Amino acid sequence: MSELALRRNPSLVTMIFERLETMILSGQLQSGEPINERALSQQFEVSRAPIREACRRLEQAGLVTIIENRGVFVREISKQAAHETYEIAHLLSIEAAKKATENVTDDDLARLRTLALRIEADASDNDLASYYTNNDNFHVELVRLGGNSKSAEVYRALNNELTLYRQRGLRRLPDFERSLAAHRRILEALEKRDRDAYVAALEAHSSNMTDRLLNLGV
Amino acid sequence: MSELALRRNPSLVTMIFERLETMILSGQLQSGEPINERALSQQFEVSRAPIREACRRLEQAGLVTIIENRGVFVREISKQAAHETYEIAHLLSIEAAKKATENVTDDDLARLRTLALRIEADASDNDLASYYTNNDNFHVELVRLGGNSKSAEVYRALNNELTLYRQRGLRRLPDFERSLAAHRRILEALEKRDRDAYVAALEAHSSNMTDRLLNLGV
DNA sequence: ACCGTGTCGATTGTCGACAATCGGCCATTA
DNA sequence: TAATGGCCGATTGTCGACAATCGACACGGT
Structure with missing residues (x-):
């Protein structure tokens, strides 16, 4: 039983x-x-x-x-499919960012801070699976701040697919310091409700992610 | 058997x-x-x-x-869900439009013209089901011109979901003339490879679609 | 030695049966 | 008459069995 x-x-x-x-x-x-x-x-x-x-x-x-x-x-995801998928996810992420700073509540911020702390703990513990799970949840929450819950749902689904591609490089550690610093910048911009800084922080984080995807080539 | x-x-x-x-x-x-x-x-x-x-x-x-x-x-789709879904579909559509005029081939144009003619025939015959099917295919092809096939796939899926919402108003005929005119403007801009005109034509068409969605309120 | 063909075993795709669930309807009670 | 409870029938969820499929391996022929 x-x-x-x-x-x-x-x-x-x-x-x-x-x-x-x-x-x-x-x-x-x-x-x-x-x-x-x-x-x-x-x-x-x-x-x-x-x-x-x-x-x-x-x-x-x-x-x-x-x-x-x-x-x-x-499923096996090709490099091209991964790029295309990432491009859409990024588009949704940036579009959500345009409204995030006006929508965000203190509760949202508290929840995101909690998530960011968990991600930092995962990085310390070298717990990669948990790191990525919490990292993904962090980003889905950011998209949810855009006020379109369907967008968050689609972003989640796209991100899940991207996980299949990303796991080919699991033996290669993420650049923890860089990601954690990016998360902190994102959170700071959100706390200040500074839309331009927030979008810029997301774009910078995304640029870093694109580089990493490229380096996972077939 | x-x-x-x-x-x-x-x-x-x-x-x-x-x-x-x-x-x-x-x-x-x-x-x-x-x-x-x-x-x-x-x-x-x-x-x-x-x-x-x-x-x-x-x-x-x-x-x-x-x-x-x-x-x-x-499934039954709420008005809010429909709006959110439409918003994402529109975002993908406009994003694809930014590259469509440089990507489009003569074969693409021929295929789209064929589709547009079919849509016009459907309108003449008052064949609503076929009208919407071909209309949807037309728009998916437009997104495909953006060069991101995953985007076309996601757009298709979103549009399928929107069909559930839209069919609640099937008793109300679409504004055929307006849609067909919009399709012609879209095609003309594509033929001229005029990006700004193309994006503007899509936006205008979309604005009309948003109004119609609103008028299908719960 | 290599290639082609056939067979076998593992797995999948579908079938029909059985048990569980839920809603509707009917009967009883207040 | 209205409300409540119980029963029954329709339908769903899962089970295990049977047939079909495919790939791997072995054998035979060139």
Whole structure:
């Protein structure tokens, strides 16, 4: 009687989807890696049907590729696809930034500061998976400040896809100091409600990210 | 032995997904309407499993809502969600426009002209479903001219979601003349490779679309 | 030694059955 | 008459089984 089998609310499909999504985004399942229904069925102690359904959702979310009669594979993202995806994410991020400084509340700032502290702790602990998760959440929250929640949702989805590309370079440590400094600049500009400084800080951070993506070439 | 049962390549899931997607986007299945697995299973002469899997994809694509133990319903989009979605689609459209006039080829123009002619025929025939389909394709092609194919893909997905909202006003005819005139202006600017005129034509068309969305209020 | 063909095993795709869930309807009580 | 509770039927969620598919490996022929 596994943990999954005990939890009957929400549905197995939802739980499996979330579990697999986490395994993919955390790097536990790597790009190109097969996802074996039978093995998962045994591991999770459920039948294959809810696993298949969860994989269909993952497929549509762009996180896996289902090859007919061959199986499910964690998706591989090409350099070009990564650039295109990043470009859209960046566009959404900058567009949200235009309204962020007028929308931001003290609660927002508190939440972002908490996140930034977590990211710094992750960097100290060299906990890369947690670092990226909290980093992603930080950026999604920034987009949410633009006041368009659909935009934050789309940004999240794009970012998830980008995680697949980025994890090819997980052996290479991020430039922690540079990123943390960028986060602090972003937060300072937000606290001052200084729109131009905020947009500039985001752009500078983004420029750094683009360089890193380029250096992950095929 | 139904048409679906004969076609074994691609998979049933893919075929059912596409079939349901078309039924939803064409208005054959309306927002809020239940999608009954058993009935579909009988209609399509397949078992429920591939239908369920297709519905999971539709769920992730934002076209249906799956309520546990209750069933699958074509998604209902609120006015606010529609606005937010439209805002992102518009942003992608304008961003693509910035590069469209330098990227566009004669083949592109020929394809777009063909589409525009189809749209005009649809308007003459009062074939609303086809009108919107071709109209959507026209706009996706415009975004594709920006050179970022992921952007076109995201735009398509957003536009599909917007279709759910827009179909609530299907009883109200579009302003054909105004739209067709706008399409012609867009095409002319593209043919001249006049970037400013092109962006202005898109903005004007978009302004008209925003007004129409507002008038579909809850 | 290399190439082509056939077979087998692992896995996937779909099927139909069973159990669980929920809403609607009916009966009873206040 | 209205409200509440219980039951039943329709539908969904998951299960396990069967058939189909594909790739790898082995064998035979050139």
